[in-house]
Amino acid sequence: MFFRAATGYNGISFPDRGSQTLRTPAPSASHRLKALVAYFRRNRSFLSRVFRQYASNTLRVRVLKRTRVVEPLSAVFYVTHRCNLACHYCTQKYPDVLSREASTERTIDLLATIRPQVGSLYITGGEPLCRHDLEEILAAAQKLRFFTILHTNGVELDRRPRVLDLISSLVISLDSVNEDHFDKVTHSAPGTTRRLLANILAAGRHLRDTHRPVTLNCVIGATHLDDVYGVMDFCRQHDFIFSCCAALQNDLTPYPLLANPRYQKLVEHILESKRRKSLKINGSLEELEYILKFRDFNCYPTLLARIYPNGDVYYPCVPLKTVGGNLFETPSLQEIYARARRKFGDIPDCRGRCHLYSNVTSHFYVHKFWNLAAEYK
Numbered sequence: 001m002f003f004r005a006a007t008g009y010n011g012i013s014f015p016d017r018g019s020q021t022l023r024t025p026a027p028s029a030s031h032r033l034k035a036l037v038a039y040f041r042r043n044r045s046f047l048s049r050v051f052r053q054y055a056s057n058t059l060r061v062r063v064l065k066r067t068r069v070v071e072p073l074s075a076v077f078y079v080t081h082r083c084n085l086a087c088h089y090c091t092q093k094y095p096d097v098l099s100r101e102a103s104t105e106r107t108i109d110l111l112a113t114i115r116p117q118v119g120s121l122y123i124t125g126g127e128p129l130c131r132h133d134l135e136e137i138l139a140a141a142q143k144l145r146f147f148t149i150l151h152t153n154g155v156e157l158d159r160r161p162r163v164l165d166l167i168s169s170l171v172i173s174l175d176s177v178n179e180d181h182f183d184k185v186t187h188s189a190p191g192t193t194r195r196l197l198a199n200i201l202a203a204g205r206h207l208r209d210t211h212r213p214v215t216l217n218c219v220i221g222a223t224h225l226d227d228v229y230g231v232m233d234f235c236r237q238h239d240f241i242f243s244c245c246a247a248l249q250n251d252l253t254p255y256p257l258l259a260n261p262r263y264q265k266l267v268e269h270i271l272e273s274k275r276r277k278s279l280k281i282n283g284s285l286e287e288l289e290y291i292l293k294f295r296d297f298n299c300y301p302t303l304l305a306r307i308y309p310n311g312d313v314y315y316p317c318v319p320l321k322t323v324g325g326n327l328f329e330t331p332s333l334q335e336i337y338a339r340a341r342r343k344f345g346d347i348p349d350c351r352g353r354c355h356l357y358s359n360v361t362s363h364f365y366v367h368k369f370w371n372l373a374a375e376y377k
Ligand SMILES: C[S@@+](CC[C@H](N)C(=O)[O-])C[C@H]1O[C@@H](n2cnc3c(N)ncnc32)[C@H](O)[C@@H]1O
Pocket: 009, 010, 083, 089, 090, 091, 092, 093, 124, 125, 126, 127, 128, 151, 152, 153, 154, 171, 172, 173, 174, 217, 218, 219, 245, 246, 247, 248, 249, 251
């Protein structure tokens, strides 16, 4: 169903359809209709918000062409910049602009502030589990009735089992199931891969029991291209959703990868797996083609409000390193964007230079909404 399943890197939250298993026989038409009606009933307020926003965004952005600033549908909250790993491609562990973490109490206040403005919350970092108060933050988000997605490297999950009871959906990063390769990519201590794989399987069992999706996000890099096949097999074997994108370099799409025959072969394999439905893969087929073949797209970064640990909200986006305002000073995302637009101008036409799932999804949300909707039907 559309608009809640977890996604890949900094993804938007789209409703869960992830818990369905591909290998089960197709349900009958009447069963599907009943499930659809139940789904709409369950997500009535969320869906009406999505459609209302879609209509208003279409009018302002596509019909009147007044602006490219769209209303936020979801908040991506970088709760910390700290991390226990050191993935060689990562730009988020040491971002160009560091911000101090707000206290637990203020962080919870911030969640209460944004709750009337967005229904879903994507918790990322740095490594969210580095925050000792993550359970308190997630419990507050649960109480506020956020649809909360946690994106983690998963290494510490065995020491923090309670977090699994406080979230709606889980995304764990996994670039390789090969111990040697994983340790090299993440610069982690020996034994980390085994611990992580055990944690992923345990989290999978736990969340599946309560029909919540688990996605494994794989970053494709020239140094570990062939490891992606192993991650896909692991997802297939254990019924996880697979999500992927190429590793950006300095926040930019690595265009030279397109000329690499091993990358081309891998992309065809991923697209074919999507076509044949032999694996649950995040995004529609067309969206995946945009992400993996680096097709031009229009980015609408405000669809996902990017919030740093101190409450700073980025405008138009994190790679441009410009802060639009701070939620502790201006408690309205709309107001922050309106002021930032006056100060920095409208969203620039960068022709989509960072092919992350979330950015491409923003293009689809504005230009190909029904392609997304069909994927989640
Ligand atoms: C920045 S991390 C934060 C959450 C957590 N520490 C983790 O690794 O899952 C979120 C996601 O961004 C991905 N990522 C980091 N740097 C990236 C880059 N340069 N290009 C594409 N994805 C990247 C990571 O692999 C991870 O899946």
